[in-house]
Amino acid sequence: MDSVQDRMIRKFNPGTFQSDEEVIRQFTVRERELGIVLDVLRGNIKTPSCQHVLMVAPRGRGKTMLLARVAAELRAENELSRKMLPVRFMEESHEVFDIADFWLETLFYLSKEIVRSDPDLARELQTVHADLTGQWRGEFLAERARAAVLDASDKLGRKLVLMIENMQTLCDDVDEDFGWQLRETLQTEPQVILLGTATSRFERLDDLREPFFGLFRMLDLKPLDAEACRRLWQVVSGDDVSERRIRPLQILTGGNPRLLVIVAEFAGHRSLRKLMEELVSLVDDHTEYFRGHLEALPPTERRVYLAAMDLWQPSSTSEIAARARMDVRSVSSLLGRLIDRGVVMAQGTGRKRLYSAAERLYSIYYKVRRERGEAAIVHYLIRFMSMFYTKQELVTMADTFRMEAAGFPIIKEGLDRARAEIPHFGYLYDHAVSSVAEPEPSSMGFSKSSLSDLSQRQQLLFRISPKWIEGNILYLSGNYDAAIPVYASIVEEFGRIKIPDVEILVAMASVSIGHIYDRKGDYDVAIASYDEMIERFGKSTEPRVKVTVAACLVNKGTTQCHQGDLESAINTIENVVKQYETDAMTQMREVVARALLTLGTFKGQLGKRAEEIESYDEVINRFSSDTKDAVQVFVANAMTNKSVVLIECGDFEEALVACEAVESRYGGTGEPELMASVVRAMLNVGNIHMQKGDHQNAIAIFNRIVEDYDKVESVEVQIYITRTLIIKTLYFIELGKSEDALSTCEKLERRLQDGGKAQNSEELGFAWVKVMALLLHSQEQDALASFNSIYHDFDPVNEAALSMMQSGVSDMIVLGVSEREVLDVLQSDERKAQALSPIIVAMKMRLGETVRAPAEVIEVAEDVMRTMEEKSNRRT
Amino acid sequence: MKSVTGPWVSGEDFFDRENELQILDQRVRDGNHVLLTGQRRMGKTSIAMELGRRLQADEWGFLFADVEGATGPEDVIAVIAEAVYPIRSISSRFAKAMHRWFTESIEEISAYDFRLKVRAGLSEETWQQHGGTLLRYCADLANPVLLVLDELPIFLKRMLRQKGGRQKVDEFLSWLRGLLQQFSGGSFVLMVSGSIGLTPLVRRLGISDRINYFYPFQLGPWNREVTIECLNRLAENSTVKVDSGVANAVYERLDTGIPHQVQFFFARLTDHALMHSQDRVAVEDVDDVYHNDLLGPAGQNYLVHYESRLIDGLGDDQDLTIAMEILAEASTKDVFTLEAQRQLGRLYLPIVDNAPDRISEVLDILEHEGYIEACGGGRRFTSRLLKDWWAARFGNNHVPIERRGPVR
Structure with missing residues (x-):
């Protein structure tokens, strides 16, 4: 992989102080536009009248980069470079006020350009330039400078390609004859070709009375499409991402290469969801950049620009004037200037003309800054996108559950949950408690004097164990804020004691602190806690402490992943494997197995499917023969995870083999965690049959799961049974079997009413399948009533609820619900409606309504519509 | 033939215009000075260049001088001098006539320097004399010469803005007319080309006679x-x-x-x-x-200018109102018929003096400015693009003229 340094792409002033090789290497997108420009230049080689080109695009679209790339081509060894010479002006041509200045500047930059290839002529031109600039009051300055330039071109035997940026400002700042005087040369002198850029199609280009009317071949640099964004992202971040993943970033940056590079550099190897969550941090990191751009505007223009950004949707002059508290006429003329600067875009004409900020992230920056992070509308949109685009292309409600059943970590309740989330918590907890339980329960009430009879170790354990238990109880009851000081007091009070049984509890308390901070989302603090623990205990030779250190490292990796820093996370986990893989201790094998499994999931998040499978195979190969159930749980999960990857890759046969191997290997187990793994694998077998269209086998396996495991008293197993019934209902819905769907749904409802185990996501899932089953059964009003109730309880901040709402609404539409009634429900609560704005906009557009919304929302809505249509087509 | 948008074309890239070329060629060979007009981007420069190329093949001398950048007659003479430079017999002779300004021989300097030195030797007092000399040398050539002064109206308009501009324009055009009258027998032919504006400009200045010796030729679109x-x-x-x-x-x-x-x-x-x-x-x-x-955002500016140009061009509010009526009718009904013209005259009679005459004048201006053209049933837009845009922009509230009562 290229080093980060190699991947750095110049965001500003590309080509300045960069070698041509570097420019060529960094030029990743806009190849087609480059082709068009080079074709035009080739066509100019022999012609007596040259075609001039103007590239038009707002700031950050890659105009300067394209110019730099063309210049590099004109310096390379080829036919063009033998016939033409680039003369690049500085980005802002501050020195040009009239045609004389223009030719003097040309002379200046021409002398710079040839300094290496023709030093004598360069010196001569420099002397002429110095001479002419010294005679600024002299007569015929323009003619003399022009003559010097044209003579030089003749001497060089090459046409001069004048590369001038921001033509619109150049034309603003010069005297009124400038344009015609320049045009005369451009029309009559075949040695001069103008390759210009402008931030907008400024009015004088299209005014029949103006010199540049119809003079240029116009080349609009459109926003990058998803494929180009993907390529640029790959070059900058080193991550090969799908078009689906790049789409939200394309929308947020408006396909602006500069903004995309900024985001890509910031992204590191963060997962999309993390990146989206941390977009606000990106805004923070680049505050200077955004603010600098604002401060460059004159105050009155800034005021109008800020109003346009704050409105965040295409707005009329009067709306912007009202927001800016300025009169309409001034705002109208200031908007014209802002368009010329390329910071505002206009659409429509006359009274229907609407304006919006040209660069998208600026509006987000402004809203986030102005509302001090409380810009709900921005946060809601980002959350919506994060959920919508992290899923597969055509997510149905069934897919949501299938994916959850297949790929998500096991979540249990109570102690089970803690066991799953703190590696080896169960083992360590049990062993630690048993090891401190030397004093009999009856002796817990010993007086102070009798304590003195105990050994120092016993006394310490007697003091530490109530704190440890208290901390755990607080943690398990979800009272994290109260648990932290209890764990911290253990570390503080007993941290210096070198008795192994005490050390292990101190080490575990430290890990617990880090873990709680991770759960609270304070990842930096969590990592600092883990690092402190590793620093303190890293050199311990006490086996249980070593296991805890290793587990702590795995936790650290997980937190790094939560932080979105997948590169560091993978590094950390790989180090755990490397450092502890030869340790034969059972508990350490468990940690290494877990580490390898975790590594696989991280690789999967990076889209590295082959490496992900390698990690799972490593777990299977290394630990298949391990006799410990706790280790076998990881083997079973590795086999099931592998099958999930194979399903995603469309290799159903191999996936089936992997899942059936789990069942045949662990089918008779009595160990609850292993049983859960078996059920999960069986559920995947059912999913595979479903996807293959093998209805009979799919239904048969769903029935078998319920029959065989219904009585197992494991929370985890019971949750999988609930999921199985949800998926079965959804499957019947997919098959159009309304009676079967409704009866399975009723069975599920009775089960939940009888206290069947479910988490919130399953309960919500049930509510949604009920809506679908009722719709399919032509009970639209009942379905809408159920939907109303889902909407009533809908919490926009709950990701699972948002995700199900995204897929649920489109599934309802596919099933033929009255879209108007659904829309009315969705709009009935302002806050919830904000969180669902892309869906609402999509539905309005489907209903033929005219919608005005931020461009970002419109584009997401279009994707939502597309998904609805595709689902609909798939169903028909 | 390659795709070209902007620069003039000639040779293989020049397409058709055979009828126009035939007429112009004949006029020029007959010794007529020509005023070539037409909308911008109609291809005036290209046809002038192509004509020159063909004449050159027939041993004519061809001089092309783009004077859009000139700020005074001195610049125009200097630009002509640059065009003359490759014809050594003239340029050497002229350099001798301006010997004060030429220390080197003509072979030692480039065309750009030649222009520069000529320009340096010209002043308000001497341009007529030197300019006359230069053109006379051209006329003295054994072979006939065609000089094209491209974009002359732009130069004249610029000069008009200067102090005493009207007089300067008059002086220049009178000088040119006087000089050309001295050349007989078709040895020196001048073609002045430029987009719309020269005729209205001299008419406005009351000096229409200064250009009445030109044979006017308006270049239209391809069929x-x-x-x-x-x-x-x-x-x-x-x-x-x-x-x-x-x-x-x-x-x-x-x-x-x-x-x-x-x-x-x-x-x-x-x-x-x-x-x-x-x-x-x-x-x-x-x-x-x-x-x-x-028709999208990129094209909108171009079309919007047709609207703003109309507002600028028709300073009178009543003329503007009439023009908007005509264009709205033509855009929505495809043709502004003679019947609609008569009806419009009747409608505006109560509020506009000589309404039918005013309508005719406005129609002339609109035609001259390239908005509409005559057709079988009356007048129609010259461009479908402009018609569609106009209909979208102004057609919604337009009530067809035949369905309206008198204007109050």
């Missing part, structure tokens, strides 16, 4: 067959394959054959194919490009 042929020729030479119905579809959309618009549309079509990784331009792309590029 349907020529436009389609041009598009087919461009397609043959394009690296992108172009479906056979595309040329027809483009003309259907444009409904006119302004060369620049035709070239612009074609370039947009091929760019569209390249940007969408298509290996060919299909008929359905024509509508896409028409709506998104030509």
Whole structure:
């Protein structure tokens, strides 16, 4: 992989102080536009009248980069470079006020350009330039400078390609004859070709009375499409991402290469969801950049620009004037200037003309800054996108559950949950408690004097164990804020004691602190806690402490992943494997197995499917023969995870083999965690049959799961049974079997009413399948009533609820619900409606309504519509 | 023939205009000075260049001087001098006449330096004398000479803005007229070309007679067959394959054959194919490009200027109102009929003096400015693009003239 340094792409002033090789290497997108420009230049080689080109695009679209790339081509060894010479002006041509200045500047930059290839002529031109600039009051300055330039071109035997940026400002700042005087040369002198850029199609280009009317071949640099964004992202971040993943970033940056590079550099190897969550941090990191751009505007223009950004949707002059508290006429003329600067875009004409900020992230920056992070509308949109685009292309409600059943970590309740989330918590907890339980329960009430009879170790354990238990109880009851000081007091009070049984509890308390901070989302603090623990205990030779250190490292990796820093996370986990893989201790094998499994999931998040499978195979190969159930749980999960990857890759046969191997290997187990793994694998077998269209086998396996495991008293197993019934209902819905769907749904409802185990996501899932089953059964009003109730309880901040709402609404539409009634429900609560704005906009557009919304929302809505249509087509 | 949008073309890139060339060629050979007018981007410079190229093949001398950048008559003479430079017999002779300014021999300096030195030797007092000498040398050549002064109206308008501008314009045009009258027998022919404006300008200054010796020739758009042929020729030479119905579809959309618009549309079509990784331009792309590029935001500015130009050009509010009526009617009904013209005259009679005459004048201006053209049933838009845009912009509230009562 290229080093980060190699991947750095110049965001500003590309080509300045960069070698041509570097420019060529960094030029990743806009190849087609480059082709068009080079074709035009080739066509100019022999012609007596040259075609001039103007590239038009707002700031950050890659105009300067394209110019730099063309210049590099004109310096390379080829036919063009033998016939033409680039003369690049500085980005802002501050020195040009009239045609004389223009030719003097040309002379200046021409002398710079040839300094290496023709030093004598360069010196001569420099002397002429110095001479002419010294005679600024002299007569015929323009003619003399022009003559010097044209003579030089003749001497060089090459046409001069004048590369001038921001033509619109150049034309603003010069005297009124400038344009015609320049045009005369451009029309009559075949040695001069103008390759210009402008931030907008400024009015004088299209005014029949103006010199540049119809003079240029116009080349609009459109926003990058998803494929180009993907390529640029790959070059900058080193991550090969799908078009689906790049789409939200394309929308947020408006396909602006500069903004995309900024985001890509910031992204590191963060997962999309993390990146989206941390977009606000990106805004923070680049505050200077955004603010600098604002401060460059004159105050009155800034005021109008800020109003346009704050409105965040295409707005009329009067709306912007009202927001800016300025009169309409001034705002109208200031908007014209802002368009010329390329910071505002206009659409429509006359009274229907609407304006919006040209660069998208600026509006987000402004809203986030102005509302001090409380810009709900921005946060809601980002959350919506994060959920919508992290899923597969055509997510149905069934897919949501299938994916959850297949790929998500096991979540249990109570102690089970803690066991799953703190590696080896169960083992360590049990062993630690048993090891401190030397004093009999009856002796817990010993007086102070009798304590003195105990050994120092016993006394310490007697003091530490109530704190440890208290901390755990607080943690398990979800009272994290109260648990932290209890764990911290253990570390503080007993941290210096070198008795192994005490050390292990101190080490575990430290890990617990880090873990709680991770759960609270304070990842930096969590990592600092883990690092402190590793620093303190890293050199311990006490086996249980070593296991805890290793587990702590795995936790650290997980937190790094939560932080979105997948590169560091993978590094950390790989180090755990490397450092502890030869340790034969059972508990350490468990940690290494877990580490390898975790590594696989991280690789999967990076889209590295082959490496992900390698990690799972490593777990299977290394630990298949391990006799410990706790280790076998990881083997079973590795086999099931592998099958999930194979399903995603469309290799159903191999996936089936992997899942059936789990069942045949662990089918008779009595160990609850292993049983859960078996059920999960069986559920995947059912999913595979479903996807293959093998209805009979799919239904048969769903029935078998319920029959065989219904009585197992494991929370985890019971949750999988609930999921199985949800998926079965959804499957019947997919098959159009309304009676079967409704009866399975009723069975599920009775089960939940009888206290069947479910988490919130399953309960919500049930509510949604009920809506679908009722719709399919032509009970639209009942379905809408159920939907109303889902909407009533809908919490926009709950990701699972948002995700199900995204897929649920489109599934309802596919099933033929009255879209108007659904829309009315969705709009009935302002806050919830904000969180669902892309869906609402999509539905309005489907209903033929005219919608005005931020461009970002419109584009997401279009994707939502597309998904609805595709689902609909798939169903028909 | 390559796709070109902007610069003038000649030789293989020059397309058709055979009838126009034949007329101009004949006029020039007959010793007539020509005033070549036409909308911008109609191809005036190209036809002048092509005419010159053909005349040169017949041993004529051809001088092309673009004077749009000139700020005074001195600059015009200097630009002509640059054009004359390659004809050594004249340039050497002229350098001798201005010997004070030429220390080197003519071989030692470039055309640009020649122009520079000539310019340095000219002043308000001497330009007429030196300019006359230069043109006389041209007329003295054994072979006849055609001098094209391109974009002369732009130069005159600029000079008009200067202090004493009216007098300067008069002086220049009178000098030119006087000088040309001295050359007889067709040895020296002048062709002045420029977009609209020269005739109204001299009329406004009350000096129409200064240009009445010119044979006026207005260059119009290509007809349907020529436009389609041009598009087919461009397609043959394009690296992108172009479906056979595309040329027809483009003309259907444009409904006119302004060369620049035709070239612009074609370039947009091929760019569209390249940007969408298509290996060919299909008929359905024509509508896409028409709506998104030509009628879309990028094309809007161009069209908006037709509106603002009208406001600037028709200073009188009543004239402007009448013009808007005519254009709205023509855009929504396709043709502004003679009956609609009569009816409009009747409608405006109560509020506008000599309404029918005013309407006729406005129609002339609109025709002259390239908005409309005469057709079988009356007048229609010269460009479908402009008509569609005008209808979208102003057509909604337009009530057809025949359905209206008198204006109050």
